[in-house]
Amino acid sequence: MSIRAAADRRSAPARAEGLAVDGLTVHYGSTAAVRGVSLDVAPAETVAVIGPSGCGKSTTLRAVAGLVPVSGGAVSLAGRDVTGWNPSRRNIGLVPQNYAVFPHMSVAANIAYGLRARGTAAARRRERVREMLEVTRLTDLAQRRPDQLSGGQRQRVALARALAIRPDALLLDEPLAALDPQLRGGLRRELAAMLAETDCATLIVTHDQQEALSLGSRIALLREGRLVQFDTPRRLWDDPADAFVADFLAGAVLLDAVVDDGHALALDGRWRVPVRDLAVRPTAHGSTRLLLRHDSLTVTDDPARAVLEARVTHSEFTGDGVRLTVRAGEQVLGVRVPPDARVGGSVSLAVAPGRAVLLTPGA
Amino acid sequence: MSLRAPARGRAAAPPAWLAALPALAVVGLFSAYPVAVMAANSLGLGRPPADGGPTLEHYSRALGSAAVRDALLNSVLIAGGAVLFTLLVAVPVVLRQARDDRAGRGGAAADALLTLPIALPGIIIGFFAIILTGRTGLLGLAWDGFSGLAYTFTGLLVAYVYFCLPRVLGPLRGAAATLDPALAESARTLGASRARVFRTVTLPLLLPAAIETGGTALAVALGGYGTVATLSEGVRLLPLNVANELTTGYRVAASSTLAVVLAAMAVLALVLGRALARLVRRAVAA
Amino acid sequence: MTRVVTYLTCVFVAVPILATLVAATSADFSQGPWGGGPTLDWFAYAWPPLAPVIGRSLAVAVLVVVLNLLVGGPLAWWVARHPSPLTRLTGHLVNVPLAVPGIALSVALVGAYPMLRPSGLLLVLGHLVFTLPFTLAALVPALADDELRTNESVARSLGAGPARVLGTLTVPSCAVALAQAVTMVFALSFGEFNISFFINPPATPTAPFALFDSYSTQRLELASAQSAIFIAFVAPVLTAIAWARRRAPRRNP
Numbered sequence: 001m002s003i004r005a006a007a008d009r010r011s012a013p014a015r016a017e018g019l020a021v022d023g024l025t026v027h028y029g030s031t032a033a034v035r036g037v038s039l040d041v042a043p044a045e046t047v048a049v050i051g052p053s054g055c056g057k058s059t060t061l062r063a064v065a066g067l068v069p070v071s072g073g074a075v076s077l078a079g080r081d082v083t084g085w086n087p088s089r090r091n092i093g094l095v096p097q098n099y100a101v102f103p104h105m106s107v108a109a110n111i112a113y114g115l116r117a118r119g120t121a122a123a124r125r126r127e128r129v130r131e132m133l134e135v136t137r138l139t140d141l142a143q144r145r146p147d148q149l150s151g152g153q154r155q156r157v158a159l160a161r162a163l164a165i166r167p168d169a170l171l172l173d174e175p176l177a178a179l180d181p182q183l184r185g186g187l188r189r190e191l192a193a194m195l196a197e198t199d200c201a202t203l204i205v206t207h208d209q210q211e212a213l214s215l216g217s218r219i220a221l222l223r224e225g226r227l228v229q230f231d232t233p234r235r236l237w238d239d240p241a242d243a244f245v246a247d248f249l250a251g252a253v254l255l256d257a258v259v260d261d262g263h264a265l266a267l268d269g270r271w272r273v274p275v276r277d278l279a280v281r282p283t284a285h286g287s288t289r290l291l292l293r294h295d296s297l298t299v300t301d302d303p304a305r306a307v308l309e310a311r312v313t314h315s316e317f318t319g320d321g322v323r324l325t326v327r328a329g330e331q332v333l334g335v336r337v338p339p340d341a342r343v344g345g346s347v348s349l350a351v352a353p354g355r356a357v358l359l360t361p362g363a
Numbered sequence: 364m365s366l367r368a369p370a371r372g373r374a375a376a377p378p379a380w381l382a383a384l385p386a387l388a389v390v391g392l393f394s395a396y397p398v399a400v401m402a403a404n405s406l407g408l409g410r411p412p413a414d415g416g417p418t419l420e421h422y423s424r425a426l427g428s429a430a431v432r433d434a435l436l437n438s439v440l441i442a443g444g445a446v447l448f449t450l451l452v453a454v455p456v457v458l459r460q461a462r463d464d465r466a467g468r469g470g471a472a473a474d475a476l477l478t479l480p481i482a483l484p485g486i487i488i489g490f491f492a493i494i495l496t497g498r499t500g501l502l503g504l505a506w507d508g509f510s511g512l513a514y515t516f517t518g519l520l521v522a523y524v525y526f527c528l529p530r531v532l533g534p535l536r537g538a539a540a541t542l543d544p545a546l547a548e549s550a551r552t553l554g555a556s557r558a559r560v561f562r563t564v565t566l567p568l569l570l571p572a573a574i575e576t577g578g579t580a581l582a583v584a585l586g587g588y589g590t591v592a593t594l595s596e597g598v599r600l601l602p603l604n605v606a607n608e609l610t611t612g613y614r615v616a617a618s619s620t621l622a623v624v625l626a627a628m629a630v631l632a633l634v635l636g637r638a639l640a641r642l643v644r645r646a647v648a649a
Numbered sequence: 650m651t652r653v654v655t656y657l658t659c660v661f662v663a664v665p666i667l668a669t670l671v672a673a674t675s676a677d678f679s680q681g682p683w684g685g686g687p688t689l690d691w692f693a694y695a696w697p698p699l700a701p702v703i704g705r706s707l708a709v710a711v712l713v714v715v716l717n718l719l720v721g722g723p724l725a726w727w728v729a730r731h732p733s734p735l736t737r738l739t740g741h742l743v744n745v746p747l748a749v750p751g752i753a754l755s756v757a758l759v760g761a762y763p764m765l766r767p768s769g770l771l772l773v774l775g776h777l778v779f780t781l782p783f784t785l786a787a788l789v790p791a792l793a794d795d796e797l798r799t800n801e802s803v804a805r806s807l808g809a810g811p812a813r814v815l816g817t818l819t820v821p822s823c824a825v826a827l828a829q830a831v832t833m834v835f836a837l838s839f840g841e842f843n844i845s846f847f848i849n850p851p852a853t854p855t856a857p858f859a860l861f862d863s864y865s866t867q868r869l870e871l872a873s874a875q876s877a878i879f880i881a882f883v884a885p886v887l888t889a890i891a892w893a894r895r896r897a898p899r900r901n902p
Contacts, residue, residue: 067548087551094552100545104567104647113563114553158549165553379731382723383739386781389720394745394778397757404760456658459651473659475884475891480662482836482883482890484857485843487876490864491665494672494873499679501668528662579747586750589842589857593864602752602843609847615760622753630748 017078018042018201019064019169025072026056026063033059035225036073041169041201048204048216052248056225057205058097061171064203065094078168088117093162093200097174099154101146107157108133108142114165132160136194151179152187159191163198170195170202176211188214209249213237221245239283239359246291253333257290257358264358266290267331271308275358277351283359294323296356297335299347307348315343398626404619421620431604431621438601439628441516442584445523446531446577452524453531454573457539458565465544481529485589489513492522492594514597522590530580538572571644578636582629601625666880672873679869691874699859699875703882706856709769710838713776717834718827720777721784728785729792746779751843754779759847771848772855779844780834787833791826792819828893836886840879856882 019041026034034056041047049057062068064075066087074083082090093114102110111132115125133139136156146154155175162170175191176184192215195202206212212219213233220230229241240246246254255266263272273290283289300307310326310333321336326347335349407418425431456477480488495502496512503510512518542565550560588602595603605625608618672678673692676685724743728736746754758775765771791797797819804814820827842857849858856879863872 065548065552067551087548088554088556090552091554092552094549096545096549098543098545100543100549102546102550102564113550113555117550117553117555117559161549161553171552379727380735383727386720386724386743387739389774390743390745390778390781393758393762393774394754395742397761398745398749398754400761401753401757452654452658455651455654459655462651471888471891473655475888476659476662478891479666479884479887482840482887483880484840484860486857486861486864487840487879488665490860490872490876491669493864494668494869495665497869499869501671501682504681525662525665528658582748582750586752586843588750588752588846589861592842593861602750605752605756606846609756609759615756618756619760622750622756626749626753629750633748 018045019203020076021060021064021073022076023073024060024063024070024075026059026068027071028059032225034063034222037220037222037225037227038073039220039227039230041203043201044199045217046195046202046204046215047218047220048206048212049220049222050206050209050212050216050249051222051228053207054224055222057207057222058173059225060222061173061203061205064169065092065171066090091165091168093165093167093170095155095158095162095170095172095175098178099158101149101154101157101161103146106143106145107138107149110146110157111160111164113161118165128164132164135163135197136160152183152190155179155187155191156194159194163200167200170198170200172202172204174206175204176208177206184211191215213249219249221248238281238357239285240291241285251294251334253292253331255290255292255331257288259288259358259360264288264290267308267329270329273351273356277353278356278358279354280358280360283361285359286361288361289359291357291359292333292351293355294334294336296351297333297349298352299324299335299337299341299343300350301348302350305350307350309346310349311346312343401619402623404616405623407616421616422624425617425620425624430599431601434599434601434604435624435628437516437598438585438625441519441523441598441600442581442587444520445527445584446581448520449524449527449531449580450535450573450577453528453535454566454569456532457536458569460536461539461542462544464540477532478529480525481533485526485587485591486593487589488522488525489590489593491525492518492590496521513594516598519591519594519598519600522594523584523587526587526590527580527584530583531576534576534579535569535572538569538576542568567647570647571640574643575636575640578632578634578639581632581636585629585632586625601628669873669876669880672870673877675870677870678873691870692878695871695874695878699856699878702854702856702859703878705853706839707882709773709776709855710835712773713780713838714831714834716773716777717780717784717830721781721830722788724781725785725788726792729789730798732793740785743785744782746844747782751779751841752846755844755847758844766848767850767852769850769853772845772850775844775848776838776841779841780837783833783837784830787826787830788823791823794822797822825893829890832886832889832893836883836890839883839886 021040022038024034024037025032037056037060039047039049049060051057059068063070066082066085070083074081076082077090077092102113105113108129111129112125115128120128129142130139133142136159138153138156138160141149141153146157149157155178159172176188179187188211195215204211204215206215216233218230218232219236221228221236223244229236229245236245236249240249240252240254243254246252257264257266259265259275262275264275264278265272278290308328310328312324313327313332314325316323316325317339318336319339321339322341322343324335324337324343324347326333326335326349328349333349335347337343405421407421460474492513494500496509496518497503497514498511500509500511500513502512513522546564546568547560550564551557555563586602588606591598591600591603592606601621602625605618605621608614608621671682673695674687674689675681675683676688676690678684724739728739749757755775758771759766762771765774800818800822801814804818809817840857841855842861845855845857849855854862860872860875860879863875867875
């Protein structure tokens, strides 16, 4: 991890408050599910942990909650080292993937559960439950049974139940995965609005790029148990640490490049692109690379432009155009052409001026 | 979702209930009819030379007998006590098994061992009691108090626990497997202690299944004959009386009467178990 | 806590079986475990008279299994595929032997069909009605499975006849349930004592009756050896039941 733009903005005591995970390692039997992951969440901040399935993101969340034993590293919460603490002592609000709303209790009793466990006085408990019902717009459903609720309503019950105890950290495991795809967009905005009102450190685990980009003020990207990049969505998008990050988060291609005589050379020098056709931006990740998004390339028949010959392996009609998957040597690239374009078995590719990005360490 | 079968196949096909006919004939002739005959015999509706018309005399005579009343009481106490104790043991065992199953560990050996008693006839379980706590039993060597325990109320109770164990563990394990572990985990993160999670989440959700399973096990235990037959020199239970009426003097009506009483108790246990489970399920939900 | 209870329960189940083995290998058990020295003589005495009885019990159990499949299989199919008030009623009727205690059913059967007793036919039929509920319980859910029914429809639409659908889809999909039913029925019939009590042909008893007889008339060591042999015959079946349950599809999300 190199850039901590967001972290730099915060003062030291504030950081000590939220949630901090330091060098976390978790083993299942002999296999390491999480290896040396470090991240931090400030109070009122939302961090999204994202990665392909099996990358260790859910394990990270469960380790923070104290539900799996940690074999290395530390978890600290509101300034206390809670590694090895019982889940019941951590003061954490957990919203599991299936919400785990207690099926034998009403909505109100679900929300009151943590307060009862803490021995909160009845009057204060009722007041807090009423408050949470209002925040999550469940007041009319207070006496309902969980089996009479929709998926979205259950999610709000689980959220209200977790927030009722005024947790130091809120953990959400795939909060939208259990919901109907058509409803997710609306519920995501609703969830974002509710999270914005809380002042606890929030960790969201998801495998959905859009969810991570829109809900997280910073994103931690995990692969095979390791933290690959931890930064703001903007910077992950603009300056991915490696080709995996670029592909996973934005479906973009990241090529190693060298600059020589006003040209960027990629694909072992087989492709020469004039630097003036590229947007040049600084990178924090060491080497010079060429970042290509779906709109960075065009098909050209002008031999004067720097072109790359590629073979078309697949074409896909997307309504407003045709997306071609092409192969240049070993490299697979995507290029978008107008719907009426006539394309043969092979194409000449050029960069759309200003659309491809050259990331250089020195710039 | 389902595709329609080609029409030509349908026209020629014989009616589906034909497939059930052989089984229904067997069940009707060798289960329903004999039970009906048994009930008729107990009401004096048997063949004329032996029975002289409808009467409740057999019932009044049976229930009037102190020996039968004692056996009835013992049956209820032993079977009920054994089922209750078995449930107490079975709940932690199935919770452990469910946890191990989810983690993908746990021994097939323990699994097979805990299932084994279901295939052992009651007589062998009675024999186990004799081997361990009979007059020359193995445990008697360790402590004199174990000698002859097999023939006492306590000894019989322990033997019946052995008998009930696989019959409770099997169905209850299925119920425990459907408990979502995220419920207990959420409760833990909300600040509840292990004991509190068990009391407020796990137990209420498992209770209806436990009651229903208990009712079924109680019905089976009430009717169990082998174990008490092997240990018959000790405490006497109702199934012994049912058999005795036939083996000592072939009194069909008297035996049938006791058999009906026994069957009625077993059915009551089943029905009560189910009704109570439904009631508790609703109460827990409220 | 739960682990300790589980271990103790395993010990509770295992100890009597081990004790039976100890008694069966003791020259004189009244002198304590392996009193008079360890011996295998009791097994040598126990086996010759027990062998034909075990053989008979095996034959009955196999016959009951076959009848269960022949009679119970089609019934399970009808109940699973044509649910109606009638099939529900049938379910209750089939379950009568679960509610009526075995000894009571035995009394009922011998009262109704005394003439079928000597041939052993009554015993086989008694075992059949007693085990049918277990066959049904195993097979009905497997046959009612939505995925299986969709697959069958697809096969039929591809031109497969009923026999081919049964052989290539229905039976393989129900393999675990079938294994469960077969092993359970076998074990129950092999060890059945209660229902058998009055319908068992007096001249040719099954294994549990030979054991019961030994318990009251023979030395403890000899009875132990016979019990151990009996357990050795059901233990593999039991392992099969445990295995089938492990292979059963998990229905939790």
